[in-house]
Structures are given as structure tokens and as C-alpha cells.
Amino acid sequence: MAEQRRYLALRGGEWAFAVVGLPLALLGGVYALAVLYAGALLSLTVLGLPFVVAALLGARGLGALHRRLVGRLLGARVEAPAGLPRPVGAIARGRAVLTDPVAWRTLLYLVLRLPLGVLGFAAAVLLPLGCGWLIGFPLWARLLQPGQPPALWLDAVAIPLGLFLLCAVPGAMRALSGANRRLARLLLGPARAQQRVRELESARATLLAENTDQLRRLERDLHDGTQARLVALAITLSLAEDTLAPDAGPDLGRLRTLVERAVGQTDDTIVELRRLTRGINPVALDGGLDEALPGLTATSPVPVTVRLDLRERPDQVVERAVYFCAAELLTNIAKHSGARSAELAASAADGRVRLIVRDDGRGGAALGVGTGLTGLAERLAAVDGVLAVDSPPGGPTVITAELPSRL
Numbered sequence: 001m002a003e004q005r006r007y008l009a010l011r012g013g014e015w016a017f018a019v020v021g022l023p024l025a026l027l028g029g030v031y032a033l034a035v036l037y038a039g040a041l042l043s044l045t046v047l048g049l050p051f052v053v054a055a056l057l058g059a060r061g062l063g064a065l066h067r068r069l070v071g072r073l074l075g076a077r078v079e080a081p082a083g084l085p086r087p088v089g090a091i092a093r094g095r096a097v098l099t100d101p102v103a104w105r106t107l108l109y110l111v112l113r114l115p116l117g118v119l120g121f122a123a124a125v126l127l128p129l130g131c132g133w134l135i136g137f138p139l140w141a142r143l144l145q146p147g148q149p150p151a152l153w154l155d156a157v158a159i160p161l162g163l164f165l166l167c168a169v170p171g172a173m174r175a176l177s178g179a180n181r182r183l184a185r186l187l188l189g190p191a192r193a194q195q196r197v198r199e200l201e202s203a204r205a206t207l208l209a210e211n212t213d214q215l216r217r218l219e220r221d222l223h224d225g226t227q228a229r230l231v232a233l234a235i236t237l238s239l240a241e242d243t244l245a246p247d248a249g250p251d252l253g254r255l256r257t258l259v260e261r262a263v264g265q266t267d268d269t270i271v272e273l274r275r276l277t278r279g280i281n282p283v284a285l286d287g288g289l290d291e292a293l294p295g296l297t298a299t300s301p302v303p304v305t306v307r308l309d310l311r312e313r314p315d316q317v318v319e320r321a322v323y324f325c326a327a328e329l330l331t332n333i334a335k336h337s338g339a340r341s342a343e344l345a346a347s348a349a350d351g352r353v354r355l356i357v358r359d360d361g362r363g364g365a366a367l368g369v370g371t372g373l374t375g376l377a378e379r380l381a382a383v384d385g386v387l388a389v390d391s392p393p394g395g396p397t398v399i400t401a402e403l404p405s406r407l
Helices: 002-008 012-042 048-073 090-098 101-135 137-144 152-187 192-243 252-277 283-287 289-298 316-337 373-381
Strands: 304-310 342-349 352-359 386-390 397-404
Touching: 012 048, 012 101, 012 152, 048 090, 048 101, 048 152, 101 152, 192 252, 283 289, 283 316, 289 304, 289 316, 289 342, 316 342, 316 352, 316 373, 316 397, 373 386, 373 397
Parallel strands: 304 342
Antiparallel strands: 342 352, 352 397, 386 397
16 A cells, blocks of 8 residues: 555656646757757858857756756756856857857757657646546547447446556656656766766865864864873872982882872873874774774674675775774664664775675664764765665665775
């Protein structure tokens, strides 16, 4: 029943897009075809290049209109492409427009959107009307031809056919809406290279901000914690030195107390320094991931099964990213999942490193829900990695991180 409800459930925006989108699809398709045809005819004249430049600028405007329509009615956010460069001089600007991949991709979108718009209108309007006519065919036949004997075989075929086609309407609408979303993301958004540059810029900015915060936190901890412990240790040693003053004679009891205090302060300082330097470069990674990951899982309060297939050793930066990713995911399991067991699998082969962490917890984990997964995905993006989350309500949760072995 739940599957049937999901199949029949359609967003109102999908119907609106199919109906309202037909005039825009016709307008855009005719515009694109006219531009290509007229541009080819005028290419040998003086008016050819100015006409194509103006037409490509218009195509950019139509692309922005379709992008807003897809986002508002279909709920698909299509990121706007980079703006058109504006060099100095009319000839340079015209050359920039003629070589603009966004405008040419938009023209291709307008051409491909035309048949999709016609099919969408047919599925949203014409097909339901045809289904209604087929279902009511016995009545229409008797009303239009009252004296004719009824064709029972037509009645027997028309009604089931109409019901069958009516049940196919939601599936057809959903398929066409998905095709429109994919086409808009592919041709109206930034090119893959531009999108990759934006992702790397965003990841770099996030990584720089995190590193700055870590340095400030380290500086504060060193100033307020470790430095204070060292000052206290220096005062204790100074008092011990005063106890050994030759004029009064050494007070062995007080001297023993001060030495014990100094030893305790030294131990506390060492522990503090180890805590501060643990996030800079883990000592466990000196032997590689095959030694570091089992040691990491051994400290987890949730039992973790480890499966490793590390045929090659990645770069040090990649190893650190995988190590901290595993540490973050195991911490999330202990804090948020309610799991009774977990599994960590890591493999490195053919230039790729893959980390998979599973747990049998309550599920529901997703990017941007407060478990640190969004920040983890951004940190992985800084080393050209991706994070995939599969965590349905009720579990199990499977989180996969994939990175290149070499940067």
C-alpha cells in the first residue's frame, strides 16, 4: 500500500510544469532552431556575427528563466553557471559571447526541451482526457448513435484500456519530470569543470577556516593550559631550590613534597602536550593505516569488526584524511546511533582508497543533520574525496568515503 501511495503521489508542481512549460518549451525550441537556421544563413554576411552574439545573450536569459521554473515547480535546485566575462572592447566582448559554452549549452537545452515539453503536456492533459473518453466510451457511443446496436467487444476493450492508461499517467509524469530535472542540471548548470573548481574552492576555504580555528585553539590551549602548568612547575622547582638553602639546612620533608609535586606537574604537562598534538599528526599513522585503524577501533565503546585490504600505501595527506574520517564516524556511532556492533572496512588498490563504516543502530543519519557529516564531507572534498550516506530510519547505516591514493 505504501508503494502504491508513493506511485500515485505527484507534486502539484509537476503538473503545473507540464502545463505551463509547454508554451515556454515551444518558445525556446522555436527560438533555438531559428537562431541556428538564421545564424547559418547570415554567417556569410556582415550581420551574421552580431546576430549570433545577440541570440546567444538571449539564450542565456531563457536559460535563467527555465532554471527558475525547474527550481520552483520541480523542486530541483540548478546552480547558476558562471557569469559572462566582460573584457575591454566590443570585439573582445563579442568573442567572449561566441565562445561562451553556457550559451551554446542553453541552446541545446532549448532544442531538447521541446519534445519533452510536448510529451509532458500530453501526459498531463491529453492522456487523462483520452482515458476519460475510453472509460466513458460505452456511454458516448450510445449517446452519439442511439439507433445503432452496441459493440460489446469495443466496450470490453475500451474500459480496461482506459483504466490501464490512467494508472500509467503518474508513472509517465514522474519519468518525464525526472528527465527534465536531469536535463536542466546537465545543460543549464555550470559545466563539470566549473562545478569541480567551485567545489574545490569551497573545500579549500572550509579547510583553511578549520585550520585557522585549530591553530587559534592550539595557541589558546598552549597559553592557558600548558604554559600555566610549566609556570607552576617552575615555581615548584624554585621553592625546592629555596629549601636547599645552605644557611638554614635542607628540609627533607618539604623537599620531598615539592619534588613529588613537580613530578606530578611534569606528568600532567606531558599528558596535556600529547592531547594537544594528537590532532596534528597521529603517531599511529607512522606504521600506516593497517596499524592505525585497528588501534583506533580498539578504543571504541561499540564493538567494531575490522576488515582491511590495503594493497598500497596512500599519500600521507590521504592517510590522515582517512584516519580522521574513521575516527569521526566511530565517534558518531558511539554518541548518536545506539548501535550494538559496527564494522569498518578499508581498501586501497588501483589508485583509490575506500573506507566503509557500517552499524546496526537506529539510522536516520544524513548530511546536514547535526552529526558532523557535512563538515566531514567538506574536509574530504579538499583531498578530492566524496562521502556517501545510506541510513534509512531504523538502520542499518552505511557510510562510504572514497578518495584517490595520490594527490
